[in-house]
Amino acid sequence: MGSDRGPVAVLDGVQIAHRANPALRFILHGREDELAPLIAARGLADCAVLHHADGVVTMHDKPSQVMRRGKDTSMWSAIESVREREAAVAVSCGNTGALMAVSMLRLRKLPGVNRPAIASFWPSRNPTGWNVMLDMGADVKADAPDLLTYALMGTSYARNALGLARPRVGLLNVGTEEHKGHAELRLAHEMIGAAQEAGAFDFIGFVEGNDLPSDRVDVIVTDGFTGNVALKTAEGTAKFAAELLRGALTATPLTKLGAFLAMGPLKRMSAQIDPRRANGGVFLGLNGTVVKSHGSADATGVAAAIELAARLARSGFVERLAARVASASVARQDAPSGEASSENEL
DSSP: OOOTTOHHHHHHHHHHHHHHOTTOOEEEEEOHHHHHHHHHHTTOTTTEEEEEOOBOOOTTOOHHHHHHHOTTBHHHHHHHHHHTTSOSEEEEOSOHHHHHHHHHHHHOBOTTOSSOEEEEEEEOSSTTSEEEEEOSSSOSOOOHHHHHHHHHHHHHHHHHHHOOSSOEEEEEOSOSSTTOSOHHHHHHHHHHHHHHHHHTOEEEEEEOGGGTTSSSOSEEEOOHHHHHHHHHHHHHHHHHHHHHHHHHHTSSHHHHHHHHHTHHHHHHHHHHHOGGGGOOEEEESBSSEEEEOOTTOOHHHHHHHHHHHHHHHHHTHHHHHHHHHHHHHHHHHHOTTOOOOSOOOO
């Protein structure tokens, strides 16, 4: 109910996702008088159950207010369905801060996790087509131990979502030299490097902003403030570049002819960088899976978030993530010299 485009876009996304995977089942949370006709019109009655929730969390609501007075909202109801094991994963287009607050309140953090993080896909030159970046805005602060936890969680996410046996992890900084950056980053560099064998990943050290789409890293670790600024900057730059390209290709009859002749490659490039394909940031570090879709996502974007959520649910991602964080923590305590853990399948 909290989507910028309203429940129509969300239900259209559900319809697309169900057509692609008829085995999916949905619990839809919101006002029955609004949702019931939309469900019937899209033929979703056989695969969807409606949970009535009268309240709606808006984009302007403060997380603290939602935590105190949000029990009757669709967002609270969706998270509660995961807590009660009615649903394997929750997908929401609503207020990010409120969603994280309610998720932490109702699902609680995994043992060993101080600050949960939001992980998102970033288009890259890697064979998978993606890198994983976290945190994308769950918490503006991150101490060195938090950044280490992000590396462990991002590794598990890349392993399960992208099928990477031993992901390469980089720590975002203003330079690649080990003496660059503030003291907390340099400490995180040491801690992540010492944990790479126990965590079954390869630490490549510091990476810079121009490495975000590169093929030299699979998981990029940073604090939520930096990650969110990078994400919004990239999205704005991509939109601006697309507008400039569209204007250049339609400026004259000759450029229009050139655009027609190049239509195939242009469509392939557009599809590759389409942000809707990467829609869906995953909350990592909770006792349950929550996928945060862009508030402005259209039906295609919502369907992509649902597909990601289904893939993680099928893989048993939360259990694997918990085991990864726990085993790596034990390995760090028992083997401070960096001895490798034998647990590598997660």
